[in-house]
Amino acid sequence: xxxxxxxxxxxxxxxxxxxxxxxxxxxxxxxxxxxxxxxxxxxxxxxxxxxxxxxxxxxxxxxxxxxxxxxxxxxxxxxxxxxxxxxxxxxxxxxxxxxxxxxxxxxxxxxxxxxxxxxxxxxxxxxxxxxxxxxxxxxxxxxxxxxxxxxxxxxxxxxxxxxxxxxxxxxxxxxxxxxxxxxxxxxxxxxxxxxxxxxxxxxxxxxxxxxxxxxxxxxxxxxxxxxxxxxxxxxxxxxxxxxxxxxxxxxxxxxxxxxxxxxxxxxxxxxxxxxxxxxxxxxxxxxxxxxxxxxxxxxxxxxxxxxxxxxxxxxxxxxxxxxxxxxxxxxxxxxxxxxxxxxxxxxxxxxxxxxxxxxxxxxxxxxxxxxxxxxxxxxxxxxxxxxxxxxxxxxxxxxxxxxxxxxxxxxxxxxxxxxxxxxxxxxxxxxxxxxxxxxxxxxxxxxxxxxxxxxxxxxxxxxxx
Numbered sequence: 018x019x020x021x022x023x024x025x026x027x028x029x030x031x032x033x034x035x036x037x038x039x040x041x042x043x044x045x046x047x048x049x050x051x052x053x054x055x056x057x058x059x060x061x062x063x064x065x066x067x068x069x070x071x072x073x074x075x076x077x078x079x080x081x082x083x084x085x086x087x088x089x090x091x092x093x094x095x096x097x098x099x100x101x102x103x104x105x106x107x108x109x110x111x112x113x114x115x116x117x118x119x120x121x122x123x124x125x126x127x128x129x130x131x132x133x134x135x136x137x138x139x140x141x142x143x144x145x146x147x148x149x150x151x152x153x154x155x156x157x158x159x160x161x162x163x164x165x166x167x168x169x170x171x172x173x174x175x176x177x178x179x180x181x182x183x184x185x186x187x188x189x190x191x192x193x194x195x196x197x198x199x200x201x202x203x204x205x206x207x208x209x210x211x212x213x214x215x216x217x218x219x220x221x222x223x224x225x226x227x228x229x230x231x232x233x234x235x236x237x238x239x240x241x242x243x244x245x246x247x248x249x250x251x252x253x254x255x256x257x258x259x260x261x262x263x264x265x266x267x268x269x270x271x272x273x274x275x276x277x278x279x280x281x282x283x284x285x286x287x288x289x290x291x292x293x294x295x296x297x298x299x300x301x302x303x304x305x306x307x308x309x310x311x312x313x314x315x316x317x318x319x320x321x322x323x324x325x326x327x328x329x330x331x332x333x334x335x336x337x338x339x340x341x342x343x344x345x346x347x348x349x350x351x352x353x354x355x356x357x358x359x360x361x362x363x364x365x366x367x368x369x370x371x372x373x374x375x376x377x378x379x380x381x382x383x384x385x386x387x388x389x390x391x392x393x394x395x396x397x398x399x400x401x402x403x404x405x406x407x408x409x410x411x412x413x414x415x416x417x418x419x420x421x422x423x424x425x426x427x428x429x430x431x432x433x434x435x436x437x438x439x440x441x442x443x444x445x446x447x448x449x450x451x452x453x454x455x456x457x458x459x460x461x462x463x464x465x466x467x468x469x470x471x472x473x474x475x476x477x478x479x480x481x482x
Contacts, residue, residue, distance in 0.1 A: 018164045020064045022057035023182040023481040030481065032237040033091050033185040033244075037132075040090040047080035047090030051134055054092035057183040058136060064164050065181060066156045067174035069097035070104055070138040079134045086132025087247045093128075094175050094187040097138035098145060099218050099231070101125045109141040109171065111154050112348040113340035122218035124231050128188060131247045139174030139187060141195075142408075143350050144332055146325065147171070147415075148198050148423045149406035153350055157403045160203050161480060162448055166400045169199035176203040176234045180480055186240050190221075192229040193325065194395070194426025197438035201395035201451025204440040204478055205234045206241045206468065211459050212433030214245075214260075216252040225371055226324065228430040236477075238468040239264070241437075245461060257459045266470035267463065273299055274309035274388040279424030280318050284397045288450060291442040292394045295452045298441075298475060299392070306392070311428060312384045313377060318420065320370035321427045323363055329356035355412025374431050378458075381432040385457035390467065393425045395438040395451035429455050437464045440477045449478065 023030050027049040031039070039045040055073045062068050076092065083090040095101055098108045100122035105115035121129070129135070140158050142150040149167040150158040158173040160166050161181035168177040172189030176199030179187050189196040191209040200207025209230050221229040235241045242263040249260055275296045277284045284292065296306045333353070336344045346354075360367075384391070398421070406418055429436040436455035444450050456464050 019480065020061050020161045020164060021181045021480045022061045026056070027053040028057065028182070030182070031185065033088060033235065033240045034237070036091050036185055037088050047083040047134065048077065050090055051076050051080040051092050051136070054136055054184050058178060061161065061181045061183060064159065065161060065168070065177045066158050067140050067168070067177040068137055069107055069140040069174060072104060072135060072137040075103070076134050076136045083134060084129065084132050086130060087243065089132030091133050091186070092136050092184050093133040094137060094139040094178060094184055095125060095128065095135050096141055096172055096175055096188045096190060098141060098190065099124045099188070101135065101138065104138055108144050109150065109152065109155070110143045110349060112336065112345055114343040123216040124218050127216040127248060127252045130251045136184065139172070139178065141172060141174060142170035143353050144329065145171030145192055145195055146329060146356060147352050147406060147408060148194065148419055149401070150174070151403060151407050153409050159403060160400065162204065166402050166448070167202065167406065169202035169400070171195040172199045172234060176200060176205055179234050179236060180204055182481070186233050186235045186244065188231065189234045190229055190231040191430065193430055194423055196232050196234060197395050197426050197436060197451065197453060198423065200234050200438040202400045202449060204449035204480060205236060206238055206437065206439060207234050208232055208241050208437040208461065208464065209429060209435060210245070210461055211257055211435045213254050214257060214461065215248055224328070226374055226431065227433070238465065238472045242465045258462070260461050260465070263462060263465045263469070265466070266473060267466035270303045270305065271389040271467065272387070273304050273306045274391045275306050276309055276311050276391060276393050278310065279393070279397060280311060280313055280428060282397060282421055282424040284394050287444060288394045288396070288398060291450050292392065292452060295441050296392060298471070302470065302474060309388065311391070312380045313428060314373065316373060317377065320374050321431060323360065323366060323370045324374060326356040326360035327367055329353050330360035333357045350408035351410065351412050352408045352415050355416065358412070377428070378432045381434055382457060389456065389463065391455040393453050395425060395453040397422055397424045399444045399446065399450060400448050425453060434458050435461045435464055437468055439468055439471055441471060441475055443478055
């Protein structure tokens, strides 16, 4: 069943930029925008299960005197794995009793400085480890395009509510595809920025390899462009070229590498055909498209899985110290526990895996000297039904299914380079199928301008018809 909250209220079908323009012009109040967004969340969340924490009264209070900024008064959501003062951070699990954070994390400080008003926090898979949020006790997050199917993960709650029209823009972050995957599933724009592009909480900064990047999911390219423009006014990484104010399609023609074979496991027949159709569109627009392999060694998939498992082991090892006596290891799902077990059994391989993964960044830079952009499908198959990635299954079954589906996104998490998923295709069943474009370090501006061109050439499908 398809559900959405688009209606003839204060939000209409506006994106964040359109809503901000009305608010700035005084044609709409922040209180009206927030009230409409709250009503929309309440209308659809019973079907989607996308909210982790509701802060509706706080949002209404904030709307009375909204913070200044380009997005002043625009309602949003923050993914429940970054700290927001006064809100608990549960990280997609019920393994402890969370307490409200005492202060904002670095990301929330930057994000809210743009004027956005959070309605609360959005749901994710446990610690963000799964590509589908299907917690055994917190329930599954479902896509509004078909509520029998997963909304992806880990930023599933944000993506589901943006796609359903509840808010125009929401926070997401990406450690293995978790901006791009739910964007692909829910028919959204999802840009994973270059490592270090945005302010980031300490938990993610302190990783041996900083695979996590924060960003947003949106319904329009101009919203994504505007967010990075405004974020850059608050936090600027001087080691990266600026994104700037981007408002129009790219002018130069690009060298584009096409790949549908993935990292060890490739796309199915329909997804391959949809990707090739996107490649044909690029050629019609004057770009040069060449088939090419992803420049990774044969151990990349195993090395990434081991690193991912190491993060799970770290979460479980430090759980009681961070969360106190209410923390209960046994309440974690089988994927989290299985990843930690995989790490313990293979600790002797970790130094070699990390060393090989770090070398991938140099390989990627050489690749992007030859090609401006890499085109792949975001995911290897169409969106599975809820239950396919049920974390109560045994670990070996879950991980095999995950690797079949998520065969393309992890490369940029290791290299630190940017990539964007765009809703350029629909499956034969009418579901969004994202197409992914990756570029060299610091090249978000090129990806956004290419996204503008593709959005104009092949307008994105809309859930409300």
